[in-house]
Amino acid sequence: MNHFEYRDNRLFCENVDIEHIAEEVGTPFYVYSSATLERHLKVFREPFAQVDHLICYAMKANSSLAVMKLLFSQGAGADIVSAGELFKTLKAGVDPRKVVFSGVGKTAEEMEYALKTGIFCFNVESLPELEALNAVALRLGKTAPVSIRVNPDVDPKTHPYISTGLKESKFGVAWKDAVTAYQRAHELEAIEVAGLDCHIGSQITQVEPFIDALRKLKELVAKLRGMGIPLHHLDLGGGLGINYNQEAPPHPAEYGRHIVEETRGLDLKLVFEPGRVIVGNAGVLVTRVIYDKLGETKRFLVVDAAMNDLIRPAFYGSHHRMTPVHLHDGRTLHKVDVVGPVCETGDFLARDRELPELRAGELLAVHSAGAYGAVMGSTYNARPLTPEVLVKGGEWWVTRRRQTFDDLIALEFIPRETGG
Numbered sequence: 001m002n003h004f005e006y007r008d009n010r011l012f013c014e015n016v017d018i019e020h021i022a023e024e025v026g027t028p029f030y031v032y033s034s035a036t037l038e039r040h041l042k043v044f045r046e047p048f049a050q051v052d053h054l055i056c057y058a059m060k061a062n063s064s065l066a067v068m069k070l071l072f073s074q075g076a077g078a079d080i081v082s083a084g085e086l087f088k089t090l091k092a093g094v095d096p097r098k099v100v101f102s103g104v105g106k107t108a109e110e111m112e113y114a115l116k117t118g119i120f121c122f123n124v125e126s127l128p129e130l131e132a133l134n135a136v137a138l139r140l141g142k143t144a145p146v147s148i149r150v151n152p153d154v155d156p157k158t159h160p161y162i163s164t165g166l167k168e169s170k171f172g173v174a175w176k177d178a179v180t181a182y183q184r185a186h187e188l189e190a191i192e193v194a195g196l197d198c199h200i201g202s203q204i205t206q207v208e209p210f211i212d213a214l215r216k217l218k219e220l221v222a223k224l225r226g227m228g229i230p231l232h233h234l235d236l237g238g239g240l241g242i243n244y245n246q247e248a249p250p251h252p253a254e255y256g257r258h259i260v261e262e263t264r265g266l267d268l269k270l271v272f273e274p275g276r277v278i279v280g281n282a283g284v285l286v287t288r289v290i291y292d293k294l295g296e297t298k299r300f301l302v303v304d305a306a307m308n309d310l311i312r313p314a315f316y317g318s319h320h321r322m323t324p325v326h327l328h329d330g331r332t333l334h335k336v337d338v339v340g341p342v343c344e345t346g347d348f349l350a351r352d353r354e355l356p357e358l359r360a361g362e363l364l365a366v367h368s369a370g371a372y373g374a375v376m377g378s379t380y381n382a383r384p385l386t387p388e389v390l391v392k393g394g395e396w397w398v399t400r401r402r403q404t405f406d407d408l409i410a411l412e413f414i415p416r417e418t419g420g
């Protein structure tokens with residue numbers, strides 16, 4: 001459920017008319033609903049009300065400070081994958097004791113920053129990383145809490161680019177090496193074994209892969225305990241899918257119920273790293289039609305948002321539902337490619353999409369754009385980064401302004417020797 005609804009044929013975000021934002025902010029822009037964000041976090045958390053748990057929002061999905069602040073103020077922690085994310089998450093007021101640090105390529109500098117911050121846990125993805133973390137912690141006179149991210153080799157049945165728990169994936173420690181990794185972690189002086197971690201992929205639309213992974217993890221927990229290696233938490237990662245089009249992902253309540261059942265009596269704190277399921281349907285990208293262009297064999301709707309603003313269609317072939325911001329009676333349906341102004345054939349937001357006729361100057365809403373949207377934005381073709389707007393009830397704020405042309409060149413330097 002989300003809070004983007006039509007009232008008198010006009011699209012609203014909560015109590016704000018989206019066209020009104022467009023007039024003030026210009027297009028394109030992202031708009032997020034506070035009520036939807038809060039609801040999604042609440043619904044995700046509800047099944048775990050009776051068990052010890054921690055929700056570490058995977059901020060790579062949407063690292064808007066305002067969005068994070070809202071989630072942190074509701075009790076969420078964060079899953080981070082870089083020092084930059086740690087910096088941002090602290091700026092948004094996260095409790096450092098609720099931060100888990102994932103990622104295959106943590107550098108010594110990043111480890112030091114996180115150790116000094118005092119985070120909840122490092123999700124270590126390889127033996128060399130474990131040794132490096134031990135060395136950094138020793139040097140600082142600190143102990144690093146660690147989970148090993150294991151690769152349970154289950155097929156999440158999602159897009160190959162977002163499958164992360166298969167044997168051939170770069171993520172995690174191979175299943176067959178997991179025990180050795182834990183033995184080593186247990187030995188190392190500045191490492192404290194805290195938990196066990198896995199994350200099998202993203203946009204998963206069935207419960208089974210999660211349960212398959214969980215059952216394998218339970219075997220490992222038993223084995224490690226048998227070896228005298230104590231564990232305090234089980235991190236089940238993120239990856240729960242959302243409805244973009246025709247998918248029927250399990251409701252978070254169902255997902256949660258299965259997990260609670262499957263972990264009963266395990267005596268481990270449950271950690272989750274949801275990203276998309278919290279923010280995906282809480283955001284819409286609003287764009288304006290520049291031209292309705294009739295090609296030789298196709299009709300193109302040329303809009304002012306492009307792959308640099310929302311790369312998912314070009315990158316993963318993702319489907320984003322689209323609706324006109326104003327619904328008009330009697331408009332004919334056309335099959336169109338919705339494309340941006342960027343000079344790439346891959347620059348499309350939708351292909352062969354049936355849409356009511358839209359005229360130059362009219363607004364189009366690209367739905368389910370709250371996750372992996374703005375965060376993947378770039379300035380390709382010297383297009384300034386898209387602004388972000390947060391709505392709460394009848395109020396709204398520009399939480400990231402549009403980049404200016406001066407911002408575009410702010411980091412650059414022209415050596416005298418280049419001429420002139």
Ligand SMILES: *Cc1c(COP(=O)(O)O)cnc(C)c1O
Pocket residue numbers: 058060061079102103199201202203237238239240273274275276277371
């Ligand atoms: C990306 C990622 C997540 C979040 O995935 P979603 O599909 O957005 O829920 C969680 N944990 C890790 C380690 C990730 O890389």
